Amino acid sequence: MTTTEIDFDALKHSFQKLEAHLAKQGDLTLRQERRRGIARIQWGMWPLWLGQTLQMLFGLLCIALGVSVWSALRDGSAMFYSAIIVQVYGVLCIALAGMALGMLAQIDRGESLADTQIKLARLRKLYIMGGMSIGLVWWLFWIPFMTTLFYWLAQVNFYANMGASIGIMFAVGVAGLLGTWWFHRWSRSPMRPRLASAMDDAVTGRSLARAQRRLDELKKFVEE
Structure with missing residues (x-):
């Protein structure tokens, strides 16, 4: 074996070590960037954390209000059942907010982007379902809520x-539900792409929509 062959083998071995080192450094850089990106996504969803926490507090308020009224009546009247509805609504608020906070807490900076994508999709689905469950029903729920609240404050029975x-307030609530449904369908028309995008952000939640955009940017960076 000549000196030239020995030098060539040594040079080839050196290049292989350098390539392995660069690949290792590249993987480390990508992992660090992924962790920083997911951390930014987590911090960017603080409004969602705050909103769900406030929702839980409101749910506790509804439960306390409902229990204090129906337990004082126990007469099977309309006011009694209104208080029951208020309590059930409070339980639903707490359950949905608790599930959302649990999903937020499961997002891990060390996980893969695919796992983060799946968790955000599940959280988005829950958020939309929760918004429809406890948001749209306010068109009708405000009636038992306000009647229960006024009864608790001043012993005033609005039903009596x-x-x-x-009946008029109930009809207005139904009209509001139908109007909201119509506007949602109208805004989703392909002829109004900007409005449709704004409605998607509003329904999804701006924090989740922003998190999804940041995740897409991070995936694009990693895949390049």
């Missing part, structure tokens, strides 16, 4: 004193 007005 307002009569037909309750």
Whole structure:
């Protein structure tokens, strides 16, 4: 074996070591960038954390309000059942917010981007379902909520004193639900792409929409 062959083998071995080192450094850089990117996504969803925490507190308020009224009546009246509805609504608020906070807590900076994508998709689905469950029903829920609240504050039974007005308020609530449904379908028309995008962000939640955009940017960076 000549000196030239020995030098060539040594040079080849050196290049292989250098390539392995660069690949290792590249993987380390990508992992660090992935962790930083997921951390930014987590911090960027603080409004969602705050909103779900406030939702849980409101749910506790509804439970306390409902229990204090129906337990004082126990007469099977409309006011009694309104208080029951308020309590059930509070339980639903807490359950949905607790599930959302649990999903947020499961996002890990050390996980793969695919895992983060799956968790964000599940969280988005839950958030939309929760918004429809406890948001849209306010068109009707405000009636038992306000009547229960006023009964708790001043012992005023609106069902006994307002009569037909309750039916009118119920009709307004149904009209509001139908109007919201119509506007949602109208805004989703391909002829109004900007409005459709804004509605998607509103339904999904701006924090989740921003998190998804950041995740897409991070995936693009890693794949390049």
